[in-house]
Amino acid sequence: MIRIQKAGEIEDEFFCGRNFGESIESVRGILKDVKLRGDEALHEYSKKFDMDSPSELKIPEETLRRAAEKMQSENPKLYDSLCYSRDLAVRFASRQRESFDDFEVELEPGIFTGQKNIPVERAGLYVPAGRFPLVSTVVMTSSPAIAAGVKEIILCTPPRKNPDGSGSPYADENIMAAAFICGIRTVFACGGAQAVAAMAFGTQTIPAVDVIVGPGNKFVAEAKRLVYGTVGIDMIAGPTEVFIIADKTANPKWIAADLLAQAEHDVVAQAVLATDSLELAHNVSLEIERQIEMLPTKETAAQSISGFGRIIITESLAQAAEIANRKAPEHLELAMSESPERQKLLSRIHNYGSLFIGHGAAEVFGDYAAGLNHTLPTSGSARFTGGLSVRAFIKTVTTLRTxxxxxxxxxxxxxxxxxxxxxxxxxxxxxxxxxxx
Incomplete structure (x- = not known):
């Protein structure tokens, strides 16, 4: 059962960061070991942590091609959906790239100052493949790098046992197919903190990169934190979250579905609704209980909803906007019909990773196929940063001529x-x- 509380009852800890990770000494050891021993250390950690430990790390391009062809043949709707998602993401990221102007201006007579936006030379993408192999993350991490003009892009993802029994390096089939669809040809069967170390420092097989992007578990997040400075990173991601502001016009079925879509990610995911309608709050609570019974991910979603989810009853929607600004959520939905009040809220809210406006703008569209990037700031970091974009792969440098x-x-x-x-x-x-x- 989801918790329902009044706005005045919100605890201060609700607004605190939710990283659920601390400095993990084992990660420090992995980083140091990979830096010193390279591929030898990677193979040892693969045997210890992964589903398989191939003798080689680089997945042959032909294996990626076959995975894409198999998907196109056996699951054409998924193949077409990935192509559609890729096309939208690249178009959106390309428009972002256009917004970064190169210029030179004469500030004073004889003082010519300028700006140039230069892409990094090599980018590393990390794509997790644990309980939920994140196929869409291939699209979301590669598209802004491609649009930015990065010359070389590599991808690391945990190994899987090759079904042909050859022992040749292999990974989740859908991730390999997505990599090929997105134009990524250099893919390594290497996961976890050791993959981050390999991309940061370089090994005999995996080259050192300039920027590492992509989500992962707490060990991957900690590894990214520790290598920052040696390489650039996108962000340190904590548990995923959604905050929905809804009025009485909202559809309780849709709201419940959006909350559960976030909750099924992780037992510590946080799904929150803020509304001034008691009737909507009650109906959403009932819908959550009804819909959760039909989910294959019920166990995870139920723990998330009961442990971290909540419905907040506010005195007004303006108060809901104030709470959202203080919370600075990863995803923020305005489940309201077009109206002057919605316009007022749009002018008030300013802390979020991505904003979804109106009843039809489901957050899952942003996750998968609306052009937006789903790699977003969590745990309150939307107060000072945005999500993954071409900016992560571009250096904005300055020039002076006199x-x-x-x-x-x-x-x-x-x-x-x-x-x-x-x-x-x-x-x-x-x-x-x-x-x-």
């Missing part, structure tokens, strides 16, 4: 000299004043 015969350049040299004096940095001041001679 014409020292013009007054602006001379004024900058004079100002730099005085500032160098003030800081006691004589060489700075001299380097500036020499330009005045």
């Amino acid at each position: 014409d020292n015969t013009k007054p602006g350049a001379r004024k900058s040299a004079e100002a730099a000299g005085f500032l160098g004096d003030a800081e006691g940095l004589a060489a700075h001041a001299a380097a500036a004043r020499l330009r005045l001679e």
Whole structure:
């Protein structure tokens, strides 16, 4: 049963981060070991943690091709859906890339300042394949990298036993097929914290990358945290979450379904509804109990709903928006009909990973096939960052060009000299004043 409470009863801990992970010493050991011993360490950890331990790590391109052809033949609807998802994601990410302008502007006479957006050379994608092999994550991690113009993209995912019995490296078939569909040809059967270490430091087989992106369990998240600085990362992801603001026009069946869609991810996933309608709250609670019985993922969803889910009764929808801003959820839904009140809320809310506006905009569309990226900030980090985008794969750098015969350049040299004096940095001041001679 989902908990129902009034807004005034919300505990402070509700607004605290939910990473459920701390500095894990075993991860530190794995990182150090892979850095020192490379492939040898990867094979040992694969034997210890994975479903299979192939003698080689790189999956042949032909194996990826066969997986895609098999999907197209045996499951054409999934194949077409992945192609559709890829096309939308690349189109959206390409439009994002267009928003990053390269420019040069003359701020003062003789002072030309500029900006360039340069893609990283090599990106590493991590795609988990535990209880739920995240096929859609292949699309979501590769599309912004492709749109950004990254020259080389590699993908790591946990190994699976090859059904032909050859021992040749293999992975989840759908993930391999999705990689091929998305144009990724360099895929390694390597998972967990050791895969993050391999992409961060490089081994005899897996090259070091500039940026690592993609979700994973707490060990993968901790590994990404520890290698940040050696490589760039997208974010440290905690348990997934959805926050729905709904009024009396909302459909309780749809709201319940959206809450359960989040809850089935993990026993610590958090699904929250905030509404000023007692009737809607009651009906959603009943719908959750009805729908959860039909889910194959009932056990996980039930633990999530009872342990972390809640329905918050607010005095107004404006109060619900205030709570959402403080919570800064990964996914935020406005389950309301188009109205002046909805427009007011849209102007008030500003902390979220991705926003879904209106009754029809299901959060699962964003997960799978609406162009948006589903790799989003969790645990309150939407207060200061957004989701995965082309920005993760681009360096925005600056340029300076001067014409020292013009007054602006001379004024900058004079100002730099005085500032160098003030800081006691004589060489700075001299380097500036020499330009005045």
